Amino acid sequence: MAERTLRGARLGGQSFEDERGIEFAARQQSGYRCEQGHEFEITMSVEADVPANWECPRCGAQALSTAGILPEEKAEKPARTHWDMLLERRSTQELEDILKERLDLLRGGQIGPAHLHRANAKKRKVS
Secondary structure (H helix, E strand, O other), X not given: OHHHOOOOOOOOOOOOOOOOOOOXXXXXXXXXXXXXXXXXXXXEEOOOOOOOEEEOOOOOOXXXXXXXXXXXXXXXXXXXXXXXXXXXXXXXXXXXXXHHHHHHXXXXXXXXXXXXXXXXXXXXXXX
């Protein structure tokens, strides 16, 4: 088995083809500067969209483009509260009716914590 292998050739190591007749893609250099003052350039295709941010290879901080490309501002959604989601399902009038109904049941002793019902029952017996 060892007799069939090529001597000196590594698996996936090198290509034995030369670069004649190969046309490379057009490239551009994009410069960046991080908060620490590190400047570096990244080689990209001419067809690629140049990003506004790139991670600094020295310190890992976010570097901004020196070409004046600004990062896009993301539109933030306002935080939805419990009240907002409740109003999506019910009107204010419906909520007021439900509240009145539940308060009547609570005051009547039909719902709520048991210790409140016992206290109300004792008051009723005394009266």
